Amino acid sequence: MSSAIARRRTTVQTDGESKARLRAMWANLVSFTLLLGLYFFLYAPLFVTALFSFNESSVQTWPMSGLTGSWYGEMMSNGPLKAAALFSFRISLTTVAIGMLFGTYFALLVSRYVKRSRGVLLAALATPVVLPGVVLGISLLVVFRMASITPGFWTIVVGHATFVTPIIMFVVLTRVRTLDPSLEQASFDLGANRVQTFWHVTLPSIRVALMAGALLAFTVSFDEIIVTFFLAGVNVTLPVFVWNQLRFGFTPEVNAIFTVIGVFSVLLIIAATMMLTRGSARSSLVDLGGAT
Amino acid sequence: MTQTTTRETLSVSGKHGPPLRVGIRALILSPTLLWILALVVAPNLYLLVFSFWSNEIGTVVQEFTFENYVRAFTSEVFLTLLVRTFLIATFAAVMATLIAYPGAYLVVRKLGRWKLAAALLVLVPLWVSYLMRVFAWRIILGERGILNGLLTSLGILGEASDSFLYSVETVALTLTYIVVPYVFLASYSSLERIPESLYEASADCGGNSFRTFVHIIWPLSRPGVAIGFAIGFVIAFGDYVTAQMVGGLEGTMLGTIILQQFGTANNWPYGAAIGVSIMLASFLFLAMVSLFSRTEAQYE
Numbered sequence: 001m002s003s004a005i006a007r008r009r010t011t012v013q014t015d016g017e018s019k020a021r022l023r024a025m026w027a028n029l030v031s032f033t034l035l036l037g038l039y040f041f042l043y044a045p046l047f048v049t050a051l052f053s054f055n056e057s058s059v060q061t062w063p064m065s066g067l068t069g070s071w072y073g074e075m076m077s078n079g080p081l082k083a084a085a086l087f088s089f090r091i092s093l094t095t096v097a098i099g100m101l102f103g104t105y106f107a108l109l110v111s112r113y114v115k116r117s118r119g120v121l122l123a124a125l126a127t128p129v130v131l132p133g134v135v136l137g138i139s140l141l142v143v144f145r146m147a148s149i150t151p152g153f154w155t156i157v158v159g160h161a162t163f164v165t166p167i168i169m170f171v172v173l174t175r176v177r178t179l180d181p182s183l184e185q186a187s188f189d190l191g192a193n194r195v196q197t198f199w200h201v202t203l204p205s206i207r208v209a210l211m212a213g214a215l216l217a218f219t220v221s222f223d224e225i226i227v228t229f230f231l232a233g234v235n236v237t238l239p240v241f242v243w244n245q246l247r248f249g250f251t252p253e254v255n256a257i258f259t260v261i262g263v264f265s266v267l268l269i270i271a272a273t274m275m276l277t278r279g280s281a282r283s284s285l286v287d288l289g290g291a292t
Numbered sequence: 293m294t295q296t297t298t299r300e301t302l303s304v305s306g307k308h309g310p311p312l313r314v315g316i317r318a319l320i321l322s323p324t325l326l327w328i329l330a331l332v333v334a335p336n337l338y339l340l341v342f343s344f345w346s347n348e349i350g351t352v353v354q355e356f357t358f359e360n361y362v363r364a365f366t367s368e369v370f371l372t373l374l375v376r377t378f379l380i381a382t383f384a385a386v387m388a389t390l391i392a393y394p395g396a397y398l399v400v401r402k403l404g405r406w407k408l409a410a411a412l413l414v415l416v417p418l419w420v421s422y423l424m425r426v427f428a429w430r431i432i433l434g435e436r437g438i439l440n441g442l443l444t445s446l447g448i449l450g451e452a453s454d455s456f457l458y459s460v461e462t463v464a465l466t467l468t469y470i471v472v473p474y475v476f477l478a479s480y481s482s483l484e485r486i487p488e489s490l491y492e493a494s495a496d497c498g499g500n501s502f503r504t505f506v507h508i509i510w511p512l513s514r515p516g517v518a519i520g521f522a523i524g525f526v527i528a529f530g531d532y533v534t535a536q537m538v539g540g541l542e543g544t545m546l547g548t549i550i551l552q553q554f555g556t557a558n559n560w561p562y563g564a565a566i567g568v569s570i571m572l573a574s575f576l577f578l579a580m581v582s583l584f585s586r587t588e589a590q591y592e
Contacts (some may be wrong), residue, residue: 017314028402031398031401031402032402034394034395034398035395035398035399035402035403035410038391038395038414039413039414041391041469041472042414042417042469042472042473043417044432045429045431045432045469046417046424046425046429047432048418048428048432048438049424049427049428049431052431076516085299085320085491087551102323102327104341105323105324106307109320109321109324111321113317113321114321121324121328124328124332124333125324125327127332127336128331128332130523130526131526131530131571132527132529132530132570132571132574133527133530133531134530134531134532134547134550134551134567134570135339135530135567135570135571136335138339138550138554138564138567139335139338139339139567140331140335141554142338142339142342142560142564143333143334143335143338145560146338151381158331161331162331162332219419223419223421223422224422225422225423225533226530226531226532226533230552230554233494238421239421239423242423243423243533246423246427247536254427257529258420258421258423258424258427259424261420261421261424262421262424265419265420266416266419266420268419269416269419273412
């Protein structure tokens with residue numbers, strides 16, 4: 001097919017051929033330069049921060065005075081920092097667990113049991129994602145205050161769950177839409193009830209998407225600051241802790257923390273992407289294998 | 293009659309298993325409704341109610357009053373910040389669209405089978421710490437930062453300038469940087485869906501790449517770009533961290549006042565009123581964007 005098109009093109013080409021080719025070359029050159037510019041704009045600031053995490057001087061001056069790994073050492077021996085990091089992990093893990101449970105339930109509900117009100121339900125569930133962060137933060141804060149709930153671990157978890165759950169829901173929903181309904185029908189025909197069908201047929205089919213959505217949600221939750229700031233009590237999450245440090249003076253170990261978080265998140269995202277792409281490549285075989 | 297309507301709204305099609313009794317259907321649906329009620333409806337409702345209450349020496353007086361809105365919309369500070377926040381967010385969204393949309397177009401058209409990897413590469417910064425992406429600009433633009441270092445060593449500047457950081461422009465630039473990946477994501481997914489055959493058909497009809505773009509690609513991708521533009525605007529509009537980190541006094545945005553009212557100033561009702569104003573302003577903006585981006589174009 002493509003060779004046929006190519007052949008037709010060559011016959012059409014005439015004297016202007018070399019001129020056209022030159023122009024195409026120029027166009028490509030310009031395109032790639034522009035794209036390189038885009039990537040430079042996106043990545044240069046990140047690499048600058050990573051680079052400065054090895055800067056010997058405690059002042060952020062250019063050119064750097066020398067290389068050192070001491071900020072990483074200092075980061076590791078910073079007690080409050082480690083406490084904040086641990087707190088963040090607990091928050092994000094709890095949030096993701098809630099998000100996986102409800103995200104799957106919402107996705108199945110929306111795709112299976114609701115028809116006419118589907119759009120309304122989806123819009124309502126996704127509202128916290130599209131609200132400006134500062135508005136979501138204060139609206140939750142106000143509700144917690146009206147219910148006399150003191151800010152702390154659970155207020156942050158609930159706050160995060162409001163925007164993390166829809167994220168997982170949408171990832172699972174894309175997978176559910178491509179599921180072959182005959183698998184579930186077969187399960188019902190063979191006498192399985194809904195719970196059995198979900199456990200042995202549906203869940204294995206959406207497992208990969210669910211895990212990928214969970215990883216994505218984890219990075220979002222772990223990094224969140226705008227909403228978290230309003231909902232945190234005495235204990236703060238890692239981003240809020242770092243932000244407080246930056247507001248009241250600067251220590252270069254912040255660069256080291258950023259670099260570690262950045263590398264960690266990127267690794268999670270690579271894992272999630274690989275799971276999703278691999279899952280879709282051999283989907284049907286895996287589904288059948290999981291069902292038996 | 294009621295029986296049939298409930299059945300239709302909850303429509304349990306035989307396709308997905310045996311029919312369910314109404315009670316069980318309600319049981320399945322109720323956690324969702326509870327979730328929406330508690331985490332979506334109640335917060336926004338209470339925020340609205342709070343904004344109509346007043347504040348007396350740190351305690352909330354639960355009586356209906358317009359005084360917060362009157363105070364806000366007669367306050368010079370609030371109005372200045374509202375306009376500034378609006379301009380900054382618009383600038384960031386427009387710039388990010390001007391950068392991300394052509395970028396997405398080039399990735400889709402020029403990179404062939406590498407396009408997915410190239411697109412993911414644009415999205416990676418989204419998952420690198422948000423604070424880091426803001427803070428990096430302090431290292432770059434600071435008085436002793438990289439830009440000053442480069443400019444002075446090249447002899448372009450006699451001595452380091454302190455005017456790069458802590459200004460409205462810095463906030464706008466940093467927010468542009470923050471929202472580029474979001475706009476890219478929306479642009480990419482709308483451009484990527486346009487089938488190759490449309491480009492070929494246009495070329496066969498004698499359209500060059502410019503005309504193909506203007507008459508076919510732009511009308512088809514416009515709704516996607518509008519979504520990206522709107523997301524970028526809302527994110528920039530509701531941000532206060534960036535303004536606090538790189539804006540200084542001159543670059544203060546609306547979010548910072550909210551932070552003050554819920555913090556040191558301890559006037560929650562006034563803060564709530566500003567929050568409601570932000571929400572309404574962004575919804576108004578989104579509605580306008582969706583109105584202007586409507587397209588008659590269809591394919592498939």
